[in-house]
Amino acid sequence: xxxxxxxxxxxxxxxxxxxxxxxxxxxxxxxxxxxxxxxxxxxxxxxxxxxxxxxxxxxxxxxxxxxxxxxxxxxxxxxxxxxxxxxxxxxxxxxxxxxxxxxxxxxxxxxxxxxxxxxxxxxxxxxxxxxx
Numbered sequence: 001x002x003x004x005x006x007x008x009x010x011x012x013x014x015x016x017x018x019x020x021x022x023x024x025x026x027x028x029x030x031x032x033x034x035x036x037x038x039x040x041x042x043x044x045x046x047x048x049x050x051x052x053x054x055x056x057x058x059x060x061x062x063x064x065x066x067x068x069x070x071x072x073x074x075x076x077x078x079x080x081x082x083x084x085x086x087x088x089x090x091x092x093x094x095x096x097x098x099x100x101x102x103x104x105x106x107x108x109x110x111x112x113x114x115x116x117x118x119x120x121x122x123x124x125x126x127x128x129x130x131x132x
Contacts, residue, residue, distance in 0.1 A: 003105070003106035004106050006072055006075065006077050006101070006103050007070060007072065007077065009028055009077075009101070009103060009106060009107070009108065010067065010070060010077050010079060010101055011067070012024070012028055013025070013028055013101070013108065014065050014066075014067055014079075014081075016028065017053065017063075017065050018063070018064050018065060020054070020057065022050050022053065022054050025050055025053060026046060026050055028107060028108055029046040029049055029050070029107055029108045030046065030104055030105075030107045030108065030109045031045065031046050032044070032045060032046075032109075033045065033046050033049050033107075033108055033109060033110065033111070034109070034110045034111070035048070035049045035052060035110075035111050035112075036110075036111070036112040036113075037052070037111075037112070037113050038113060038114050038115060038117050039117040039121075040052070049111070057085075059087060059088060059124050060085035060086065060087065061086055061087075061088060062085060062086040063083065063084070063085035063086070064083070064084050064085070065081050065082075065083050065097075066081065066082045066083075066084070067079045067080065067081050067099075068080050068081065068082055075102060075103045075104065076100065076101065076102050076103070077100075077101045077103070078098065078099070078100050078101075079098070079099040079100075079101070080096065080097075080098060081096065081097045081098070081099055082094060082095075082096055082097075083095055083096070083097055083115070087123065087124065091123070093120075093123050095115060095116055095119055095120065096115065097113055097114060097115035098113065098114045098115070099111065099112075099113045099114075100112045100113070100114075
């Protein structure tokens with residue numbers, strides 16, 4: 001099997017997120033990968049990265065990360081992303097994010113993301129405060 005291009009790896013990453021395909025997601029990461037996500041501690045190693053993602057969408061029964069623009073510079077890809085998710089109480093929420101992928105030998109070596117975490121937390125807190 002030939003090595004995927006950087007863009008193919010990034011598109012596969014988003015497909016794995018949207019479908020919660022953690023087995024395939026594992027194949028996209030270097031064993032010693034690093035993840036730095038806004039609002040959380042760094043994750044080191046592929047297993048820690050996959051564990052982080054496998055828990056990330058618990059408050060979002062339906063979710064989609066849609067890359068709207070990719071910018072590539074050698075082994076780095078920057079993705080502008082629109083996240084749309086449905087909360088546990090059925091509200092649809094959307095916000096923008098930036099994901100930065102550093103690749104090595106066709107796999108994700110380092111990943112960081114940026115979004116308005118205060119907004120996302122406020123949306124989820126509003127849900128927790130609602131009376132059913």
